[in-house]
Amino acid sequence: MEKSKTAKYISGFLLLIVLAFVLFLLDLSMGSSSLSPADALGVLTGANNDRAAVRIVMDIRLPRALAAVLLGGALSTAGFLLQSFFRNPIAGPFVLGISSGAKLTVAAVMIAASNYGFLLGSAAMVGAAFVGAAAAMLFILLISGRVKNMAQLIITGIMVGYVCSAVTELAVNFADDSNIVNLHNWSMGSFSGIKTGDTGVMAAIVLLAFFGAFMFSKPISAYSLGEAYAENMGVNIRVFRVVIILLSSLLSACVTAFAGPVSFVGVAVPHLVKALFNTSKPLVIIPAAFLGGSCFCMCCDLAARMLFAPRELSVSTVTAFFGAPVVIWIMLKRDKK
Amino acid sequence: MSDNIVLFAGNVSAGYGKKIIADGISFTLERGRVLTLIGPNGVGKSTVLKTITAQLRAISGDISLCGNDLYGMDEKQRAKLMSVLLTDRISTERMTCGEVAAMGRYPYTGRFGVLDEKDREIVKNAMELTNVYSLYERDFGRISDGQRQCVMLARAIAQQPDVLVLDEPTSYLDISRKISLLSVLRKLADEKNIAVIQSLHELDLAQKFSDTVLCIKDGHADKAGTPEEIFTDSYISQLYGIDCGSFNTLYGCSEPPAAAGKARVFVIGGAGTGIPVYRALQRRGIPFAAGVLHENDIDIPAARALAAEVVTERAYEPISEQSINRALEIIDGCEKVICCPESFGTGNKGNERLLNAAVGQNKIYDKKGLSQ
Numbered sequence: 001m002e003k004s005k006t007a008k009y010i011s012g013f014l015l016l017i018v019l020a021f022v023l024f025l026l027d028l029s030m031g032s033s034s035l036s037p038a039d040a041l042g043v044l045t046g047a048n049n050d051r052a053a054v055r056i057v058m059d060i061r062l063p064r065a066l067a068a069v070l071l072g073g074a075l076s077t078a079g080f081l082l083q084s085f086f087r088n089p090i091a092g093p094f095v096l097g098i099s100s101g102a103k104l105t106v107a108a109v110m111i112a113a114s115n116y117g118f119l120l121g122s123a124a125m126v127g128a129a130f131v132g133a134a135a136a137m138l139f140i141l142l143i144s145g146r147v148k149n150m151a152q153l154i155i156t157g158i159m160v161g162y163v164c165s166a167v168t169e170l171a172v173n174f175a176d177d178s179n180i181v182n183l184h185n186w187s188m189g190s191f192s193g194i195k196t197g198d199t200g201v202m203a204a205i206v207l208l209a210f211f212g213a214f215m216f217s218k219p220i221s222a223y224s225l226g227e228a229y230a231e232n233m234g235v236n237i238r239v240f241r242v243v244i245i246l247l248s249s250l251l252s253a254c255v256t257a258f259a260g261p262v263s264f265v266g267v268a269v270p271h272l273v274k275a276l277f278n279t280s281k282p283l284v285i286i287p288a289a290f291l292g293g294s295c296f297c298m299c300c301d302l303a304a305r306m307l308f309a310p311r312e313l314s315v316s317t318v319t320a321f322f323g324a325p326v327v328i329w330i331m332l333k334r335d336k337k
Numbered sequence: 338m339s340d341n342i343v344l345f346a347g348n349v350s351a352g353y354g355k356k357i358i359a360d361g362i363s364f365t366l367e368r369g370r371v372l373t374l375i376g377p378n379g380v381g382k383s384t385v386l387k388t389i390t391a392q393l394r395a396i397s398g399d400i401s402l403c404g405n406d407l408y409g410m411d412e413k414q415r416a417k418l419m420s421v422l423l424t425d426r427i428s429t430e431r432m433t434c435g436e437v438a439a440m441g442r443y444p445y446t447g448r449f450g451v452l453d454e455k456d457r458e459i460v461k462n463a464m465e466l467t468n469v470y471s472l473y474e475r476d477f478g479r480i481s482d483g484q485r486q487c488v489m490l491a492r493a494i495a496q497q498p499d500v501l502v503l504d505e506p507t508s509y510l511d512i513s514r515k516i517s518l519l520s521v522l523r524k525l526a527d528e529k530n531i532a533v534i535q536s537l538h539e540l541d542l543a544q545k546f547s548d549t550v551l552c553i554k555d556g557h558a559d560k561a562g563t564p565e566e567i568f569t570d571s572y573i574s575q576l577y578g579i580d581c582g583s584f585n586t587l588y589g590c591s592e593p594p595a596a597a598g599k600a601r602v603f604v605i606g607g608a609g610t611g612i613p614v615y616r617a618l619q620r621r622g623i624p625f626a627a628g629v630l631h632e633n634d635i636d637i638p639a640a641r642a643l644a645a646e647v648v649t650e651r652a653y654e655p656i657s658e659q660s661i662n663r664a665l666e667i668i669d670g671c672e673k674v675i676c677c678p679e680s681f682g683t684g685n686k687g688n689e690r691l692l693n694a695a696v697g698q699n700k701i702y703d704k705k706g707l708s709q
Contacts, residue, residue, distance in 0.1 A: 089430065218450035222443050225492075226427050228392055233443035233496070234416030280431040283449055 009284050012277045016291040020069070023298040027065040028057055030302060032310055059196065067194045067202065068301045069294040071255045072265060074206045076273075076293025077213055078251035079266025080285060084220050085244045086140075088150045089330050092266030093133075093252035096153075097160030099263075101136025102129035102256035103187060104164040104171075111175045122198045122257070126205060129253035136160055137249050189260040189316030191301050198258060205254045209247050210290055216243060217282035224280065262297070263316045264323025269293045271330050296322075341367045343418075343499045343532045344389070349398030351381060351388035357396055358384040361557040364549070366500065366532045371522060373543045374536040375567075376553035377577050382536040383424070385553065386504045389534065390421050403499055416444035420496035422489055422503040428478065434488045435473040438464050441495030463494040467521055482509040490518065494525065501525065503535040507542065515539065519546040541589025544568045552576050583642045592642035593619060600626035600645040602702070603664070603671045603695075605688050610677035611636040615643045617707040626671070628664045629656050629688055656687025664691050673702040 028040035035053055042048030043057040079092040086096075093099045109128040113120050120128075143156045168187060186193075194202075213220075219240050222230040231237050255262060273292040274280050300318040307313065342365050350360035359381030366372050374382045387393045389400060391407050400407040403418050420441065429437065441463065442456045452460070464470040467487040472480055477488065486509050493501055501522070507515040523546055525531040537543040543550060543564070550567040552559045554576055560567065567573075568586040577584070584591045596618070602625040604614050611627055616639070618625045627640035628648030640647045648664045650656045668674055674695035681689040695701050 087428070215448070218443070218446075218448065221450060222440060224429055224432065225437070225440055226423075226425050228387075228390075228423055228425055229421070229427070229440075231392060231412070232390055232416060232419070232421045233440065234413040235443075236412055274431055278431060279436075280429070281436070283451075 005279075009277060009279075012288065013291070015276075016288060016295060019295050020291055020298070023295055023302070024065055024069065027068065027298050027302055028061045030306060031056070031061060063194045063196050063199050064191050064301065065298065066199045067191045067258060068297040070199070070202050070206045071191070071259050071262070072269075072293040072295070072297025073210065073290035074251040074255050074293070075262060075265040076269040076289040076296070077210055077286060078248045078255075079268075079293075080270040080282075080289045081213055081220075081244055081248040081251075082266070083270060084223060084282065085241075085248070086144060086153060087224075087226075088153055089271065090150075090154055090267055090327055091157075092264070093248065093255070094161070094261060094263040094265075095267055096136070096140050096157035097164060098133045098136045098140070098157075098249065098252045099256050099261035100161040100164035100168075101132040101139075102253045103132070103261050104168045105129060105132030105135075106257055107168045107171050107187065111171055114175070122201045125257040126201065126254055129257035130249060132164075133249040133253040133256065134245065136164065137245055141245070186260045188314035189262045189319075190304075190312075190314050191259050191297070192305075192312065194258055202254060202258055205250065209250045209254070210286075212243070213247050213251075214283075214286050216240075216247075217286055220244075220282040220286075224282075259315070261316065263320045264327065265293055265296055265300075265319050267330075268323035268326035269296050271326060272296075343368055343403050344534065345399070345401045346389065347399040349385075349388060349400060350396040351384045351393065352396050353384075353393065355396065357556070359553055359556050359558070360396075362388075362398070362551075362553075363558065364551055364561060366534055366549075368499070368532050369526050369530045370548045371526050371533040371535070371546060372549045372551060373547035374534070374551050374553060375538075375540065375543050375576070376559070380553045381556060382553055383504050386502055386534070386536060390419065390502050391415065413444050416496065418498060419500045419502060420493040420498040422486075422493045422501070422506050424504050424508065427489075430478070432477050433473065434469060434475050434477050434480065434484075435460065435464070437477045437488055438469075438491040438495055441492040441497075444496065459497065460491070460495045463491040464488070466494060466524075467491045468517065483511060483514045486510060487514070487518065490521065498531065500532045500534065503533070505536050505538060507537065507539060515542060522546065540568070540573065540584065540586070544586065544589055585638045585642065588638060592639065595619065595643050595645060596622045596624045598624040598645065599670070600624050600667060601672050602626075603628070603668045603674045603691075604644075605674065605676040605678065605691055606630055606636045606640065607634055607678050607685055607688065609635045610679075612639045614675055614677055614704050614707060615639050619643045621707075626664075626667045628667070629660045629685070629691070631684070650687075653684075655683065656685060661687045661690060665694055668695060668698070668700070671700065674698075674700045675702050675704050675707075677704060 025037040025040055029035040029037045033056060039048050039053055040057055043054050075093060082091040082096060083089055105128045106125055110120060139160060140157055144153055147153050219235045222233045222235050227237060269292045270289045273288045274285060277284055277288055301315055304313040304315045304318045344366040346362050346364050349362040350357045352358040362385055364372060376382055388395050394408060439452055439460045442452055446452060461470060467490045469484060469487045469491055472484060506518055510518060519542055522533050526533050547564055550564055551561045552567060570586050573584050573586055601623055602618060604611055604625055604627045606627055607630060624645045626646040627644040629650050630636050630640060631650050631652050633652040648660055650660050676692045
């Protein structure tokens with residue numbers, strides 16, 4: 001029976017990898033000027049030297065697709081970490097207000113910097129986002145010690161999100177006109193406008209945090225039986241807490257810094273992936289959630305720019321449209337038990 | 338310190354922060370022994386167990402596990418020596434019972450927690466011992482509370498501890514599972530030489546399955562000893578402050594308080610025939626007298642707990658005139674007489690005279706009437 005499980009895991013991963021590859025090619029080829037997937041692939045391998053195609057793919061679509069892959073994976077991994085940590089199935093970076101915390105600090109730093117007339121590098125943006133994300137996370141953690149009820153924790157998170165968004169709006173009112181358009185687009189959540197240079201920093205942070213989470217899958221699995229049992233099995237709870245807070249804040253911060261707050265990916269994707277693999281083993285689910293998040297975000301990004309082209313939707317609109325029903329499904333499924 | 342002592346607590350105060358919940362806790366636990374904590378609700382049994390498992394730090398006092406300071410030990414090292422079964426309800430998602438039980442191998446597996454053949458064998462044996470191997474592939478969230486408890490015990494056993502700590506392990510279980518779980522613990526102690534420390538609410542079971550009993554009352558260790566030393570009627574009543582009803586330590590059964598007032602019914606009992614009638618009358622709130630019972634009669638404990646008055650005779654003696662007269666006196670003041678024995682022999686011939694007197698006074702009531 002162990003063998004049949006392994007076979008199931010392998011076929012699940014193959015499915016996700018193939019899906020990711022197909023979506024990646026579609027992401028590169030579809031758009032206002034359409035290329036064939038073969039042409040797009042040709043650009044990547046160097047076989048296609050058509051200058052217009054190279055410019056479109058390399059400068060615009062590739063960074064965008066890479067962002068969807070990395071940030072989608074980051075969101076979904078962060079969601080899984082938060083759900084495991086709070087033992088709450090609908091926890092996620094957006095629902096708990098962590099994304100909004102990051103949004104607030106990024107907006108504040110952006111406005112302050114532009115008032116003094118200089119532009120921020122991507123690393124500084126991530127740093128600012130990290131401060132906001134970690135602050136929101138710590139606040140939620142403080143509250144979680146007092147509320148025993150899952151719903152109360154989520155409501156607290158949503159309220160934190162509203163407060164942060166309100167303060168962000170307030171800050172935007174004090175920004176120069178020229179910045180407002182930029183800020184507004186960013187604060188809606190979008191993978192557009194990501195530059196090739198950004199993808200390096202993004203990849204470094206996301207992959208490092210993902211690797212950290214993966215290496216932590218054993219204690220996370222022990223933690224699924226509760227803190228007391230985990231401690232008795234030899235998990236150092238203090239270290240565990242710090243690591244999970246750092247990793248999930250870092251992942252959420254990175255997403256927010258580059259793409260703004262993207263909703264529901266973190267909540268929905270881990271559950272879809274758990275249903276696909278029929279397990280919650282972190283060793284399997286952490287990489288699967290990353291791949292699943294990548295696929296989900298590439299798919300949503302495609303929809304965001306293709307559905308009403310040339311008008312482009314914010315990616316959050318699309319992720320919410322597909323992600324929110326999943327949350328309802330999760331709650332119905334839990335109540336049945 | 339002897340090699341045999343795996344857990345030692347010296348004058349430990351347990352509690353949260355600076356607030357002491359229970360103090361003066363001292364004991365030594367040897368391999369192959371079962372130590373049970375008893376005491377009323379809320380006296381700090383769980384707090385003591387949490388302190389022993391290092392979930393809480395002792396406010397003062399020393400605890401050593403296999404000769405090492407409990408709090409100075411490396412977590413992994415401690416996990417190999419001690420495992421727990423807690424009262425926390427755990428909710429899992431898409432985890433099979435096999436996976437939950439296999440968590441017990443945590444301290445022994447590598448970086449990613451992958452099980453090898455030997456680990457699987459240990460998990461299988463543990464699950465067989467607690468009778469849940471058939472649930473291996475079932476979702477842990479979709480089995481009964483009792484089964485879940487047995488899977489969690491299998492997990493604790495798979496951790497291969499020297500000391501097993503259990504907080505009220507029998508609470509969610511039906512009577513058959515209670516007995517089988519405690520039998521498994523006894524077996525682990527006797528055959529695998531594991532030391533067991535647990536808290537129990539079921540006094541009758543605590544008495545039968547423990548080597549040592551530690552009683553906690555009003556926030557401190559009150560008394561420790563063998564079950565024979567602890568389980569006396571007067572001490573148990575005092576420990577639990579029983580002022581309503583009583584607890585019979587010999588039979589391990591609890592009785593409600595007797596109905597108040599002067600006896601209205603006289604019950605002729607003997608050899609266990611009286612007990613169901615006593616209970617039926619008590620439930621209806623009818624005060625009654627019981628007699629004439631020999632001191633060694635099985636009806637005696639229930640009669641003493643439930644009757645307004647009990648007329649007794651010395652063991653192994655025929656019923657004396659004096660006892661018969663006392664019984665007749667009571668019958669005179671009663672409305673009804675219920676005669677339980679079907680027949681009389683040389684020992685209880687006197688009771689036949691009571692029956693005849695009651696027939697003469699037309700006071701006989703058939704006990705079948707009580708079961709309607």
